[in-house]
């Protein structure tokens with residue numbers, strides 16, 4: 601679901617701050633993710649009365665399925681087919697890389713492609729969605745079979761990225777951290 605602006609909708613369609621979650625028991629909480637992102641209260645007005653700009657506010661995902669949901673659904677899919685025997689880490693890695701290749705095929709002979717894929721047909725977008733899903737499914741299963749708790753690993757890695765690339769130092773520059781002299 602694509603959404604414009606700084607609003608996210610809860611289970612009953614009410615407006616939530618993007619870092620808030622509406623639980624089935626009706627309570628609302630600010631996510632761990634928001635604090636890991638260094639977000640404070642994103643709806644707090646600035647001194648001059650304007651709201652702080654929310655990064656990446658032109659598109660967002662639906663909340664479900666979670667990564668754990670995807671792990672479980674794929675585990676059921678493979679169990680039902682007795683395919684676990686074929687899904688060892690090396691197999692899954694190669695399968696994932698193959699699917700990354702299929703994503704690449706969709707881009708390889710085009711010129712520069714800009715955000716939102718202007719000019720792409722619905723069928724091309726569907727094809728891309730399928731291939732990206734294949735990559736994600738194999739990535740999640742690879743992490744599972746390697747006993748990597750992927751959501752937690754992502755939180756830790758993003759915290760490390762923030763330390764390595766302080767915004768105050770690198771804003772507007774695409775240089776690798778090793779290229780900074782200090």
Ligand SMILES: Nc1ccn([C@H]2C[C@H](O)[C@@H](COP(=O)(O)OP(=O)(O)OP(=O)(O)O)O2)c(=O)n1
Nearest residue numbers: 674677678683686699702731733734735737738
């Ligand atoms: N041994 C397999 C085969 C398939 N799948 C699942 C995971 C992927 O989401 C998808 C991959 O299916 P295909 O290998 O048929 O690849 P594509 O769907 O990309 O088909 P094609 O290669 O024709 O584009 O199916 C799986 O888990 N294990």
